[in-house]
Amino acid sequence: MVANRQIHLVETPKGKLGPEHFHLAEATVPAPKAGEVLLKVLYVGLDAANRAWMQGATYRNAVEAGTVMAGGALAEVIESKASGFAVGDVVFADTGWQEYAALPAEALTKLARVEPLTHLLSLYAVSGPTAYFGLLKVARAVAGETVVVSAAAGSVGSLVGQIAKIKGCHVVGIAGGAEKCRWLVDELGFDGAVDYKAGDFHKQLKAATPKGIDVYFDNVGGDVLEAVLFRMNMKGRIACCGAVSQYDTATPRGVRGVPGLLVVKRLRMEGFIVMDFQADAAVAAADLKSWVAAGKLKVQEDVLVGLEHLPQALIGLLSGENRGKRIVKVA
Amino acid sequence: MVANRQIHLVETPKGKLGPEHFHLAEATVPAPKAGEVLLKVLYVGLDAANRAWMQGATYRNAVEAGTVMAGGALAEVIESKASGFAVGDVVFADTGWQEYAALPAEALTKLARVEPLTHLLSLYAVSGPTAYFGLLKVARAVAGETVVVSAAAGSVGSLVGQIAKIKGCHVVGIAGGAEKCRWLVDELGFDGAVDYKAGDFHKQLKAATPKGIDVYFDNVGGDVLEAVLFRMNMKGRIACCGAVSQYDTATPRGVRGVPGLLVVKRLRMEGFIVMDFQADAAVAAADLKSWVAAGKLKVQEDVLVGLEHLPQALIGLLSGENRGKRIVKVA
Known part of the structure; x- marks a missing residue:
């Protein structure tokens, strides 16, 4: 049986975030219900906002101690019970910091594959x-x-x-x-x-x-x-x-x-x-794509490998150690 | 010979404004040059912004110690060497806190008389x-x-x-x-x-x-x-x-x-x-006038009498003692 490794937030930090606020846990891989898909997490994107989510409700609910740390990720559908999603589809979703997640269709944004795939996180998704x-x-x-x-x-x-x-x-x-x-x-x-x-x-x-x-x-x-x-x-x-x-x-x-x-x-x-600008997303994506193709826009990525490095990846980002988009490769 | 009583700012206040920052002086009534008018100050309007002007440059130059305190006023033209202005005209201008001022035409806004005249300060001018x-x-x-x-x-x-x-x-x-x-x-x-x-x-x-x-x-x-x-x-x-x-x-x-x-x-x-909204001033004035005429808009005035009361009028305004527009009747 395959385990689902997860990073939990064990305590809401009062001051500076440290490794002691996280721990690595193992759960079973969830089974998708009707209307859901099972996702294999490929890459987790790190953002300063991840830290703000621990302070309380922002544009999303607060991340509470004792739960899987939240985070936007690029993931692949490995089992689908949701219409519109097939095995092999790549999606952007808040899977949290774990290897597998079962999520309903409405929580997913299906993305066309690009080369390199990480550009979906570093350029197109957010x-x-x-x-x-x-x-x-x-x-x-x-x-x-x-x-x-x-x-x-x-x-x-x-x-x-x-x-x-x-x-x-x-x-x-x-x-x-x-x-x-x-x-x-x-x-x-x-x-x-x-x-x-x-x-x-x-x-x-x-x-x-x-x-x-x-x-x-x-x-x-x-x-x-x-x-x-x-x-x-x-x-x-x-x-x-x-x-x-x-x-x-x-x-x-x-x-x-x-x-x-x-x-x-x-x-x-x-x-x-x-x-707030979802309605104009296609215009932005087209411009961004053309600028990258023309060599006018450089996309800088800062990729770490391994789920276990997520806490340090965020802690380091908050102290400004990254250059460009910090990403953790999970699968 | 008529004297021109003035209130000077004698010192730039560091903390709270007090009567010690002002003193009453007498000067001669200025003679208007070509392009200028001589104004008799009728009413000075008080604003919290008057205090901000002492802190440094804002949307106008700072008011400097040793000069006549600045302030917007309603004044009457008593001698004119400027085309477009005649004796008896009522204008809004930064005359400062004094009884008479000589100012160039471009520093004046000519206003149509209304009843009561103070509404030009409490409602229309600012x-x-x-x-x-x-x-x-x-x-x-x-x-x-x-x-x-x-x-x-x-x-x-x-x-x-x-x-x-x-x-x-x-x-x-x-x-x-x-x-x-x-x-x-x-x-x-x-x-x-x-x-x-x-x-x-x-x-x-x-x-x-x-x-x-x-x-x-x-x-x-x-x-x-x-x-x-x-x-x-x-x-x-x-x-x-x-x-x-x-x-x-x-x-x-x-x-x-x-x-x-x-x-x-x-x-x-x-x-x-x-x-910034000068271009639409007529629209605002027409609306304000019609609302007052219809009894929908009450204009509250708080009028003190005598140039010498200007310092205390401003000090009191800053501590919130006024209700509605604070005005000092000078002439």
Whole structure:
């Protein structure tokens, strides 16, 4: 009999997430009921939002202690009792951190296979459309504007910057460490990159944005958001995508300059979730595909192998150790 | 020879504004140059923003120590060297806190006289259009939504709530003290009012907004904004008009929940200034006029008499002692 290895969240972290909050368990492989399919998990995608889910209800229910850790994954149908799904189909679903999951049809998004398959996670399923809609529909960046993106070496940030370049913007990334900053400029074609861990971060940010900032794609919140607010131009727009600086702490802090600077500079700050743009998903996918084919958009992946590495993969992502989309290969 | 009494800002306040920051001086009445008019100041309007101007450059230059305190006023042309302006014309201008001012034509907005004349300050010149555009163009409140407004007993807030009622919204005001709260409900027709100074403010706010909050018109920032963020509904909108809780202090504080709650609830926060909507000013004025004529919109004024009372008028406004538009009659 085949076992289903799972990673459980054993305790809700109060402060920093650590390996002690997880444990590896074995369960039996579930049997799909009518309307369900049995999935074999291929790749699990890691996101800073995974940590936010432990803090309480967000755009989904909170992940509770004692249950399988939640997470979006690419999976293959190995048994189907749901119409519309056949053995061999590849789907995106919140399978959680485990080797097998039985899920109802409505929890699955069927995807056409691409080469490499991991692009479904690193580009098409979440990161690409998030970058695309946040930049173009929420912040409405246009050619000639200065766009700043934080967590710029991450999966979403690295795509935001490249899409902004494709659209003719002046692009500055904010990332942790000189090496990542060099990579953004030398490999991804950003116009500038600023190291938020450097002592002279504010000075660097000012130097990199001589015309101020028109659009800020915010993945981090906190101090970096505060610093950017002071550099924003009149009528600037801030697409609020995430707040990773505030997820892995017991003491989230407030942002000064809100709402004062919003009034003075007539700024717009707007939160969004990629699911809100489902209706336009095909347009985004077509653009992303064509840009990759034309060599204008590089997709960076950071793949670890083995279900057991999932806890450390997330812990490391929260401290900024990844470059591009962090993925754990499970099967 | 007639003297021109003036109130100077003698020192930029670091913490709370007090009478010691002002002094009364006498100057000579200026002579208008070519292209200028000589104005006799009739009424000075007080605004929380007057205090913000002392903190540094906002949407206007900072008010500097040693100069006449700035302020918007209703004034009459008593000598004209500018084409388009005749003796007897009434204008709105930043004359500053003094009895006479010589200003160029481009600094003046000529206004048609209304009865009472003070409505030009309390309704037409600033407060009315600010309430109107912030609620209807920035926050885009529509019938059936729950609208919350802070500093609700102030000049802008009291109009915001009444306009929202006219538009069919469920309206809750936030104000300081039980008496103001009763006035909002009994006299202005708000559906509810919450006392932010009460120990059970959060509980009161929850009880007054059983369906959550769709639109928040924010005049105060700080703790009240933070409390409201937690009650906002999905896709809610916050019109950022001011941050009076943060002006009169040496230690402005950050707002928690930004940007986290903006992402989770897909909220939009947007700052604005009434001048941005100049192109639609006539539409707003016509609506405001018709609502007053129909008895649907009450204009509350709080008039003090005598230039020398201006410092205390502003100090008192910052601590919330006014109800409706605070005006000082100068001439």
